[in-house]
Amino acid sequence: MGFRLPDRHMAIILALGLAAAVYWPVLSSPRLPGGDLSDTVHQGYPFLSYTAASIAEGRIPHWNPYIYCGIPFFSSFSAPVFYPVRGLLLLAAGPEASVRFIWPVQAFIAALSAWLFLGSLAVSRGGRTVGTIAFAAGAWANTLFYAGHASKMVSWSFLPLLLYACERWWATRRAWFLFLGGLCLGMQALSSHPQMLLYSAMAATVWLAWRFLERPGVSKALAAASGLAAMTLVGAGLGAVQMLPGYAFSRTSTRGEDLPLSQSASYSMPPEETLAMAFPHLFGYRHGFPDSEAGGGPVYWGRLGLRLSSEFTGVSILLLAAVALLSRRTHRGMALGAVALLGLLVSWGGYSPFYRILYDIVPVFRKLRAPHMAAFLTTSGISLLAGPGFDAAVAGVRAGRCWKPIAAWGALCIVLLAFCRPILSSAQAGWWRRAGASPAAFPELVDRRVDLASGDLLRAALVSALVAGTVFAVSRKRIGPGTASLLVSAVAALELVPLDRDFQVFLPQTRIADLYPEPAGLREAVGEGRIFPGGNEFIPLGIRSVTGYHAARTQAVDDMLAGISSGGFPEVRSTGFTVLIDGGTVAPYGALVDEMASDTSAGGFPAELSAPMPRAFMPASWVSGGEAPAPGIPPEAVSTVSGGPDLPPPSGQPGSAVITRDEPELVEIATESGEPGLLVLADTWHPGWRVSVDGTEARLLRANGWMRAVAVPAGQHSVCFTYDASDFSTGLLISVVTALLTAVAAAFELVSRRRGKPGAGAA
Secondary structure, three states, rough: OOOOOHHHHHHHHHHHHHHHHHHHHHOOOOEOOOEOHHHHHHHHHHHHHHHHHHHOOOOOOEEEEEOOEEEEEEHOOOOHHHHHHHHHHHHHHHOOOOOHHHHHHHHHHHHHHHHHHHHHHHHHHHHHHHHHHHHHHHHHOHHHHHHOHHHHHHHHHOOHHHHHHHHHHHHHHHOOHHEEEEEEHHHHHHHOOOHHHHHHHHHHHHHHHHHHHHHHOOHHHHHHHHHHHHHHHHHHHHHHHHHHHHHHHHHEHHHOOOOOOHHHHHOOOOOOHHHHHHOEEOOEEOOOOOOHHOEEEEEEOOOOOHHHHHHHOOOOHHHHHHHHHHHOOHHHHHHHHHHHHHHHHHOOHHHOOHHHHHHHHHHHHHHHOOOHHHHHHHHHHHHHHHHHHHHHOOOOOHHHHHHHHHHHHHHHHHHHOOOOOHHHHHHHHHHHHHHOOOHHHHHHHHHHHHHHHHHHHHHHHHHHHHHHHHHHHOOOOOOOOHHHHHHHHHHHHHHHHHHHHHHEEEEEEOOOHHOOOOOOOHHEEEEOOOOEEEOOOOOOOOOOOOOOOOOOOEHHHOOOHHHHHOOOOOOOOOOOEEEEEEOOEEEEEEHHHHHHHHHHHHOOOOHHOOOOOOOOOOOEEEEOOOOOOOOOOOOOOEEEEEEEOOOOOOOOOEEEEEEEEEEEEEEEEEEOOOOOOOEEEEEEOOOOEEEEOOEEOOOOOEEEEOOEEEOOOEEEEEEEEEEOHHHHHHHHHHHHHHHHHHHHHHHHHHHHHHOOOOOOOOO
8 A cells, every 4th residue: 555645744735835836936035025006015014113113112002103193003903913923923023024924824824724624524635635725825815915915814814714613513513613713713803804804704604504504403503503603702702902992993983984885885896807716817907017007008997996916716726616516416515605605795795786785784884895805705615615526526427527518618718719809899898988088099908908818718728628638537537536636736726826926026125124214314304293294104214294094094183184185384284293205305394484485476474383383282272162273373372172171261371381201102291381271282182092180180182173182280280191002901801811711622622632532523
């Protein structure tokens, strides 16, 4: 008898091989991932740099003072350091390594996850190999590399393991599988992408519901419901350290409000672009790459709006998935088909009435947008179906039936190839109409689109022929299932891996410090003030900016941005900026004032605006009840206060305020005044802040629409603004307790396996 590698060793070798094959450029080069449209460059690196610096100081970064005059940080899902892979990479090797290596590590986890799940469905070793390659090398997650959306990939990689836990719970009723399912949901929660967590929970619901429908009964219904509830509870407990502060943040975020249906359905997947699962270039190809434009126009012409990744699953995989769904031997395949269909209907968003139903009856859908992300359920379901589909295709007499329709599909692709140009030109008519042009005006662009689609059709025909030939050879007993598995696996890998690599773009730099060089003289010019407009690139430099980039903002930040965009120079000045930066040119506040004062057409320059506004001050007067600053009047002269400061009207000179301690979550200010007054700090207001005067808690006020303020008595006082992170502390306690319970459950499972109890082992 020949040597046979144990399954667990086979799984590890396969997972390592897949991770290395897809991410060899990452493993072999020190360059940083990134591109013009990558969130890694514009948000990921600056945020990770700030996170790493904060952890080095021994604190969790709850507040980011470097953009938007201050904004919540950890609670806004900006520092997912409690997801173990990201956190350990960040602590052990720094932010550069964290961004680079999370991709191959998650691909490795995805492969093991798929292998386990397919084993629970009694898929053969050859089928598990095919299905694992199909899932772990799938384009949906791996092409997110360019966009920099690693949190989506984290959630995707745990989906098969979640379904595995559901299946094993159903088969064994062992409590460990409830903890395992909860662990998957918890890891998704800690990865900081709640929308992906929601879709995964929906997939688990569909799986258990399908198992119940196979043999309905009261006890079965209770098992399905209790299992799902327990997994959700464990997942919520593990993810509480991130989700509890995140929930608090959502209550003040503009993204936490109910969105109108049109906005919720934005970035829906146009139904016709579902064809990209087989023909990735059919509607053009991606954005932000050298080959993304031709003849003065964008190659992509679909209705999605912005395409930074691909839903390509591979033609070989689609064919095997179809075999699985049509085979009577793969009844679990129908459950995977239901998961895939769910993802398809949700991803179509506004193009499908199903999404309107979800929007109306499930409140959380009113807070989400970009439903096309649910396509990961579709691509995952199809990829995993390739495993049982392979078994069905090579199962004796059925192999003789399968190769003919597979070959027919390839023949159809050849026919479509012959008519590719007229078909595509006709299909583009609507796109050209919306662009206000004609295809005849852009012949180079038309040719490029036709060439891309033609390549897809030719590739599909060749792949179909290879798969059909393999199945035919098995049916004639010229090759065995093992050889067939190797051939089909090779075809799938050759389809997927090169396309995955197409989305791997790197920067010439190897360090964040080189990515964001500090402009000469900037730090001295800014002093204790801010840059206007600024941006995220100044976060690693420790320089404050008025504006920036963040996926979610608070209402106070939006109020500030609205004010400076429509109010003119006085409102811009109210941000406490001291430097204007334009195209790399640094203009100190004084130079800017001199230039405006010399402009005789402007009718002079107000003397009260000649100096920058300090971050902390005591205004000469204030008006109660206003929600916006008085137009054109410096806040030092008159500040508006929401709710009223409960102070007598001022009668003398305004007091003084000096910042004596300035940290992200703590700002101390020394005040001195001859009468009770109002202290204003020109940092963004947020209900998470607390304020005390001489150690006694005071009422936090909102001044000038977005600033923090507090009433102070006459005399000399010490005012301390501190950020309240109690929701984080509570969440951390819940997460730690749940993690300990999960560890205990894992220990019991391990002991049970060693004792050889029936049902203890996993499939």
